[in-house]
Amino acid sequence: MISWAEVLVIMFIALLVLGGAWIPKLARRTGKAIHDFKDAISSAQKEITSKEEKK
Numbered sequence: 387m388i389s390w391a392e393v394l395v396i397m398f399i400a401l402l403v404l405g406g407a408w409i410p411k412l413a414r415r416t417g418k419a420i421h422d423f424k425d426a427i428s429s430a431q432k433e434i435t436s437k438e439e440k441k
Contacts, residue, residue, distance in 0.1 A: 401409060
């Protein structure tokens with residue numbers, strides 16, 4: 387299991403290597419990917435529920 391201290395060290399190294407302008411872009415892309423994933427799960431659950439109700 388990764389501790390918070392290790393995550394902070396990794397983030398600090400990423401900031402040094404990649405630069406400050408790259409981090410917000412990565413955060414936006416990650417947030418959009420999580421949002422799209424949640425939408426896909428919700429859509430799949432609705433489809434399964436509607437198929438079960440038709441039976």
